[in-house]
Amino acid sequence: MENEHVLDLIPEYLDGSLDNETMKNIQRHLEKCPQCQQEVKEMEALLKAFKNDVVPVPSERLKSRFEEALEAEKAAMGKVVPLSSKTKKYDWASSVLKIAASIALLVASFQMGSVFQQKKIDQELAELKDENLNMKQTAMLSLMENQSASKRIQGVAYIDEFENPDEAIIQALANRLLNDENDNVRLTAFEALSKYTSSETVKHVLIQALEKEKNPSIQVAIIQTLVQIQEKKAAEPMKKLLENEDTQPFIKEQIKAVLPSLT
Amino acid sequence: MEALSDEMIMQKVAEGNLDLLKVLFDRHHKHVYNFLFKMSGDRMLSEDLTQDVFYKLIKYRSSYHMGSFKSWLFTIARNSLKTHFTRHHKTFEDIGILAYQSAEEVNDMTENNAHLQNALNRLSPEDRELIFLNRYQEIRYEDLAEIMGSTPGAIKTKVCRILKKLKEIYLETI
Numbered sequence: 164m165e166n167e168h169v170l171d172l173i174p175e176y177l178d179g180s181l182d183n184e185t186m187k188n189i190q191r192h193l194e195k196c197p198q199c200q201q202e203v204k205e206m207e208a209l210l211k212a213f214k215n216d217v218v219p220v221p222s223e224r225l226k227s228r229f230e231e232a233l234e235a236e237k238a239a240m241g242k243v244v245p246l247s248s249k250t251k252k253y254d255w256a257s258s259v260l261k262i263a264a265s266i267a268l269l270v271a272s273f274q275m276g277s278v279f280q281q282k283k284i285d286q287e288l289a290e291l292k293d294e295n296l297n298m299k300q301t302a303m304l305s306l307m308e309n310q311s312a313s314k315r316i317q318g319v320a321y322i323d324e325f326e327n328p329d330e331a332i333i334q335a336l337a338n339r340l341l342n343d344e345n346d347n348v349r350l351t352a353f354e355a356l357s358k359y360t361s362s363e364t365v366k367h368v369l370i371q372a373l374e375k376e377k378n379p380s381i382q383v384a385i386i387q388t389l390v391q392i393q394e395k396k397a398a399e400p401m402k403k404l405l406e407n408e409d410t411q412p413f414i415k416e417q418i419k420a421v422l423p424s425l426t
Numbered sequence: 427m428e429a430l431s432d433e434m435i436m437q438k439v440a441e442g443n444l445d446l447l448k449v450l451f452d453r454h455h456k457h458v459y460n461f462l463f464k465m466s467g468d469r470m471l472s473e474d475l476t477q478d479v480f481y482k483l484i485k486y487r488s489s490y491h492m493g494s495f496k497s498w499l500f501t502i503a504r505n506s507l508k509t510h511f512t513r514h515h516k517t518f519e520d521i522g523i524l525a526y527q528s529a530e531e532v533n534d535m536t537e538n539n540a541h542l543q544n545a546l547n548r549l550s551p552e553d554r555e556l557i558f559l560n561r562y563q564e565i566r567y568e569d570l571a572e573i574m575g576s577t578p579g580a581i582k583t584k585v586c587r588i589l590k591k592l593k594e595i596y597l598e599t600i
Contacts, residue, residue: 170590171583171586172586173586174585174586174589175582175586205593205597206589206590206593208593208596208597209542209589209592209593209596209597210561212539212541212542212596213542213561213562215539216539216542216562217539218456218460218562219459219460219463219469219472220456220459221455221456221459221472221473221476222473224473225455225459225473225476225477226451226455228477229451229455229477229480230448232477232480232481232484233444233445233447233448233484236444236484236485237444237445240442240444
C-alpha cells in the first residue's frame with residue numbers, strides 16, 4: 164500500500180472513519196507522495212467548507228406541532244394515560260364507588276335472579292301439577308273401564324285426588340253408577356258423586372239412578388241424599404218405587420217417611 | 427434514555443410507548459429538516475415536510491421492524507419530498523433550480539457558504555442528494571446503502587468520486 168496512491172480513501176481518512184492500521188498505512192504513504200498530499204489538502208478544504216456551512220434551524224413551531232400531533236395520537240389510542248398524583252386520589256375515591264356500585268349490581272342481580280327463579284319454579288310446579296292431574300284423570304278413566312271390579316272401584320276412588328272434577332269425570336262416574344253390574348262399584352260411584360250434588364248433572368244422574376237401581380242399600384243411600392238436598396224432582400220416581408211390587412218393604416217405609424218433606 | 431439506540435427506542439414506540447417518540451424527534455428532526463431544506467431551499471416547505479415525516483413515524487410506527495432507524499427515517503423523508511414534487515408537477519431536475527435560487531436569495535450567507543452552494547448546484551440532483559446525506563446528516567455508508575438500495579462498497583466509491591468532482595468545481599470557482 165505504501166507505493167500505491169490512496170486517493171480513494173482520502174475522504175474516509177479525513178473523516179477518521181478507517182481502522183488504525185489503514186490510517187497508519189495512509190500516513191506512511193502520504194509522507195512519500197506529494198500528489199496524494201495535494202489531494203488531501205484540497206479535500207480538507209472542501210470538507211472544512213461543509214463543516215463551516217451554516218445549518219438552518221427549524222422554528223419552535225415544528226416541535227410544538229409535533230407534540231400536538233403526538234398528544235392527539237395518544238388520545239386516539241386511549242391506552243397510555245399518564246396518572247398524576249391528583250388523578251390518583253380521585254381514582255381511589257372513584258374506585259371505591261365503583262366497587263360499591265358493582266356490589267350493589269351483584270346483589271340486585273342476585274335478587275332479580277332468585278325472583279325469576281321462584282317464578283319459574285312456581286310455573287314449573289303448576290305445570291307439573293297440571294300434568295299430574297291429567298295423568299290421574301287418564302288413569303282414573305281407564306281404570307273405570309277395567310274388567311276387574313276392584314280396579315274399577317280403585318278408579319272411582321281416585322275422585323278424591325280432584326278438587327274440581329271436570330265433566331268427563333262426572334260423566335264417567337255417572338256411567339259407573341247407572342250401568343255397572345257390580346254393586347260395590349255402583350255404591351262407590353254414588354259415594355263419589357254425592358259430594359258434588361250442587362251440580363245439575365249430578366242431580367239428574369241421581370234421579371235416573373233411583374229409577375234404575377235395584378240394590379236396596381244403594382236405593383236407601385240415594386233416597387237419603389236426594390232428601391238431604393231437597394230435590395223436588397225426586398218425588399216422582401219415589402212414588403213409582405212405592406207402587407212397584409219389587410221394591411223392598413223397608414225401602415217403601417223409608418220413602419213414605421221422607422216423601423212428605425219433598426212435596 | 428440517552429444511552430438507548432434509536433432502534434431500541436423505536437421498537438418501544440412500535441410497542442405503544444408513544445412518549446419515546448419525543449426523544450427520537452429531538453435527536454433527528456434537525457437533520458431531517460436540514461436535508462429537506464438543502465434539497466428544496468424552502469424553509470416553510472421543509473418545516474411542513476419535516477412535520478409530515480414525523481406524522482408518518484407516528485402513524486406507521488407499528489410497521490417498524492428493527493433495521494436501521496436512520497435509514498427508515500430518511501427513506502420516509504425522501505419519499506415525502508418526492509411525493510411533494512410529483513404532486514406539484516415538478517420533475518426532480520427542478521429541485522436544482524430551486525436550490526440555486528434560494529442560494530442566491532439568502533443574504534446572510536458567507537462567502538465560503540455561497541461557493542460551496544454554487545459548487546453543489548452544479549452536481550446532478552442524485553449526486554447532490556447523496557452528498558447532502560453523507561456530509562450533513564452523518565449517515566453511515568451502511569445506512570446510506572439501505573436508503574439508496576445499493577451496497578455500502580458501491581456507495582463509498584460513489585461518494586468518493588462525487589467528492590472529488592465537487593472538489594474540482596469548488597476549487598475552480600474559489
